[in-house]
Amino acid sequence: MASVTFQEVTRSFAPGERPAVDRLDLEVQDGEFLVVVGPSGCGKSTSLRMLAGLEPVTSGRVLIDGVDVTGRRARDRDVAMVFQSYALYPNMTAGENMAFALKNLGVSKADISTRVAEAARVLQLEDLLDRKPAKMSGGQRQRVAMGRAIVRDPKVFCMDEPLSNLDAKLRVSTRAEIANLQKRLGTTTVYVTHDQTEAMTMGDRVAVLRAGQLQQIGSPTELYERPVNTFVAGFIGSPSINLIDSVPVRDGRAVLTDSLQIPVPGAAGRAADRVTVGIRPEGADVVGAGAGNPGDAGRLPVRVARVERLGSETFAFVDPVGLVAGSTGRADHLVFRLDKRLDVREGSELVLTVHSAEVLVFDAAGSALS
Amino acid sequence: MTALAPQDRPESRTSDSPSPAPPSAAPHERSSPLSRVGGYLGLLLVILVVALPLYWILISSLKERPDIYTVPVTWVPDPFTAANYSRVGTGVAFTDYLRNSIIITTVLTVVEVTLGVLSAFALAFLRFPGRSLVLLFVIASLMVPNQVTVISNYALVAQLGWRNTFAGIIVPLAGVAFGTFLLRNHFLSLPKEIIEAAEMDAAGPLKMLWRVVLPMSWPTLIAFVLITIVTEWNQYLWPLLMADDSSTAPLPVGLAQLQDTAGLTNWGPVMAGTVLTMLPILVIFLLLQRHMIKGLTAGAVKG
Numbered sequence A: 001m002a003s004v005t006f007q008e009v010t011r012s013f014a015p016g017e018r019p020a021v022d023r024l025d026l027e028v029q030d031g032e033f034l035v036v037v038g039p040s041g042c043g044k045s046t047s048l049r050m051l052a053g054l055e056p057v058t059s060g061r062v063l064i065d066g067v068d069v070t071g072r073r074a075r076d077r078d079v080a081m082v083f084q085s086y087a088l089y090p091n092m093t094a095g096e097n098m099a100f101a102l103k104n105l106g107v108s109k110a111d112i113s114t115r116v117a118e119a120a121r122v123l124q125l126e127d128l129l130d131r132k133p134a135k136m137s138g139g140q141r142q143r144v145a146m147g148r149a150i151v152r153d154p155k156v157f158c159m160d161e162p163l164s165n166l167d168a169k170l171r172v173s174t175r176a177e178i179a180n181l182q183k184r185l186g187t188t189t190v191y192v193t194h195d196q197t198e199a200m201t202m203g204d205r206v207a208v209l210r211a212g213q214l215q216q217i218g219s220p221t222e223l224y225e226r227p228v229n230t231f232v233a234g235f236i237g238s239p240s241i242n243l244i245d246s247v248p249v250r251d252g253r254a255v256l257t258d259s260l261q262i263p264v265p266g267a268a269g270r271a272a273d274r275v276t277v278g279i280r281p282e283g284a285d286v287v288g289a290g291a292g293n294p295g296d297a298g299r300l301p302v303r304v305a306r307v308e309r310l311g312s313e314t315f316a317f318v319d320p321v322g323l324v325a326g327s328t329g330r331a332d333h334l335v336f337r338l339d340k341r342l343d344v345r346e347g348s349e350l351v352l353t354v355h356s357a358e359v360l361v362f363d364a365a366g367s368a369l370s
Numbered sequence B: 001m002t003a004l005a006p007q008d009r010p011e012s013r014t015s016d017s018p019s020p021a022p023p024s025a026a027p028h029e030r031s032s033p034l035s036r037v038g039g040y041l042g043l044l045l046v047i048l049v050v051a052l053p054l055y056w057i058l059i060s061s062l063k064e065r066p067d068i069y070t071v072p073v074t075w076v077p078d079p080f081t082a083a084n085y086s087r088v089g090t091g092v093a094f095t096d097y098l099r100n101s102i103i104i105t106t107v108l109t110v111v112e113v114t115l116g117v118l119s120a121f122a123l124a125f126l127r128f129p130g131r132s133l134v135l136l137f138v139i140a141s142l143m144v145p146n147q148v149t150v151i152s153n154y155a156l157v158a159q160l161g162w163r164n165t166f167a168g169i170i171v172p173l174a175g176v177a178f179g180t181f182l183l184r185n186h187f188l189s190l191p192k193e194i195i196e197a198a199e200m201d202a203a204g205p206l207k208m209l210w211r212v213v214l215p216m217s218w219p220t221l222i223a224f225v226l227i228t229i230v231t232e233w234n235q236y237l238w239p240l241l242m243a244d245d246s247s248t249a250p251l252p253v254g255l256a257q258l259q260d261t262a263g264l265t266n267w268g269p270v271m272a273g274t275v276l277t278m279l280p281i282l283v284i285f286l287l288l289q290r291h292m293i294k295g296l297t298a299g300a301v302k303g
């Protein structure tokens, strides 16, 4: 049980280059499950490895339980790591893999076997204890890697994309297993992923990194509903949010079309010239096919360019009709989630009612207005 | 084989160029009969180059003295005789030389493999000041031919009074630049995460070496052991300079001695001695090569 603190932690691989992790400030509470997300190369693994002691810190401090561990070796930090590649010892059986750390730490034989047996029971590995990694499936190897971490009962778990080598179905079940296990053990966990479903479903809180810099940290709902900038808004949520740039502001309202005007929050926003508007794919409903009532506020007429049916839901990629001059969608099309029962075809015209309260507004630099 | 029939490499064939075999044929059946014959001829040539001298040694050792020189050449000894083998023992102190060879090779192999593994481990996994400089020295010493250092080594060893001692033969030969280099590169090719996992699992350097690194390195290590054994077993120049008699000289020196005592034209006993010298190495090779299997890291990391 421990808290983890990053204080202005920086890691530069080459002097003069942009640091891989740039003055990261982070506080993970005792027993908390923190998920770190961000695009590839944003410094997630590097941050985690600095916590684990596998990567030196250029400047700043890493604290575990309030104790500065910046200069400590990995083995002296009481941190366990689950690697993306599992990194099992190929010459040892599953049981030996799990017992290895305990042996090195001088735990008594009897103690080792009870702890390994307990971990094996929790992870349903009892039948595999005498098997070597080469003769296991991916999911089983993953569980051995988890087992190797939990037998040690460390202060902190570090997990670097532990599910990315599993197939989609196994990933879903293992996701739940890991989250449950963490709740039961109550061990502080830092979990790195680029899968945003994992980020939304597993963590108590989520930290979003971009180019080595922390963008936002908060509960999954907070990140989804109140992202601090367009990057976080675009990163969280799948399909991602529809962003429309350079929307002119008139009388404190962002004017998308004649029929769709969104109130801009905040005095600064109302004074702005142009803003970026974000509409989630589920932030609009269909009023009726064909030409609707262009006069109504909050209505967006669109033409359907492409339809993706996933069975449970339908995504329509649409082009807005009559979008105000100068403003452009960031993606090629806007995407909206529609009822699967709705019969939409490519080329058909729809009118959407946009839930104005859910619409996000950002200033020209991309920061959220509120 | 591809060099003999470049037109037949599957990747060089485009879809519209006519293929010499039906497209439905399996890849290994596609090559034309001509290129196959060419391939086998190539193989045959290589086998002849490698095996013929060995065969010649073997049959010469089994022939009677006049038969060795007959023209035309006889490929099967007629009659077979083992007399050359018994003459090996009477001509020189063969067992003494054999003993010396075993002592020298064993000590050198143990020392070189131990030093090679430890130094490679340090250069691959431990961080210490001057690491790259040490590596540079190791690589540099690989580039110096042994013959260059013979004279200075001789002067030094003679001064120490080590001539005609095992120490005099062994110590100057115990350098391990090649092994260090080979094993270090192999260690660096091991999955980095496993080393890191062991680090996090609080494995000290020795534990890391024994329980994690070496178990993934047996094929390379065994290859290195084999190379070392063969090299040291065949050492000739340095032992010849160091040892004056059968008290310390190894087999290759003994064979040269045998040629002197048997007479320069009497090849039978020399060939028999050569066969006897090769045998132990052959046995060791057959024993070890079974362990040079691949795939020791299977299941360790995915992707």
Ligand SMILES: Nc1ncnc2c1ncn2[C@@H]1O[C@H](COP(=O)(O)OP(=O)(O)OP(=O)(O)O)[C@@H](O)[C@H]1O
Pocket (backbone or CB within 6 Å): A013, A020, A038, A039, A040, A041, A042, A043, A044, A045, A046, A047, A194
């Ligand atoms: N050993 C290294 N030497 C130099 N640069 C490195 C090294 N390791 C990582 N980097 C750089 O640091 C940055 C962050 O890398 P990091 O591995 O932390 O990314 P990541 O967020 O984990 O990405 P991914 O999701 O692809 O795993 C990258 O730009 C990468 O190029």
Ligand SMILES: [Mg+2]
Pocket (backbone or CB within 6 Å): A044, A045, A046, A160
């Ligand atoms: Mg990574």
